[in-house]
Every structure is written in structure tokens, then in C-alpha cells.
Amino acid sequence: LIYQLGEVTLGVDTKPEYDFSRAMDGNISTMWESTPDLPLQINFGISGEASKARITTFGLRTGFSGLDSISRMPKSWSLRGSNNKEQWTDLLSIEESDASIEGELREYQVVDEESYRFFELVVDELVNSNMLRISELSMQGCLELKAQR
Secondary structure (H helix, E strand, C coil): CHHHEEEEEECCCCCECCCHHHHHCCCCCCCEEECCCCCEEEEEEECCCEEEEEEEEEEEECCCCCHHHHHCCEEEEEEEEECCCCCCEEEEEECCCCCCCCCCEEEEECCCCCCECEEEEEEEEECCCCCEEECEEEEEEEEEECCCC
16 A cells, blocks of 8 residues: 555654655665654555555564664554544554564554545554654555546
């Protein structure tokens, strides 16, 4: 789904170190990080040939930088979907994620069968840091293509 994402926007008090595309480039050696005021919202919109998407699997992966990678991961977070940016549906809610190990990919199954135009990752708490780091974020699912004229 990452190739059908449009602009990624961040909450107003987010102070990113790098462009968010580094969290979705397929390279575990790169990362995106920010010193956010929590909760932090990361918003994704569907664009290109797709009109909507249904996420079936959402993944977060740590890097290989020791405690920097492990401690900076989200601990409590949620993923939401919307078609109008006003009414949101909870797709995933992780209340207390334990610390990852280096290079670990954690994948979460999304059981909601609806398709949405917009998605929002809301990070409420970090494992043990004031800096959020996402080494790799992945979304798998199905696209709903725009009607052809």
C-alpha cells in the first residue's frame, strides 16, 4: 500500500529529524524519528490510482541501534481509518506493547473489513524515551481502484 499513499502529515507539535519516507523505504538501516508532544498523530491519505484501501496487516520494525531503537518504539498506540477525516474507526489499539528486540518486525492483523481513504497512527506512549523512532512501517492490504471513465 505504501506506493498508493499520498502526502503523510504529522501533528502540529511534531519535531521530525528526517522525512517520514525513511520509515517506509524498505531499508532497515534508515529511520524516521521525532521528539513529539504525545499523543502524536501521523496521517496517511490514499492517492494515485486507488480511491480507498483496506489494511489487513500493519507492521512496525525496530532497527539495529541497541537501546536507541528499542526504547524509542511506540508502547501504546492505535490505528484508525476514515473516509472524511471527521469520523474515525478504530482498526487497532495496542495498550501496552513490551520492548522489542533489535531488528524485530511486529505485525498486527486488522480485522475491520471496510476500506478507507485516510489512516491515522496515534502514538500515546513510548517504551522508554522522549524520542519516537520508526525504523520501518508497513501496511498490507487491498486497494479499491478509482472508477474508469
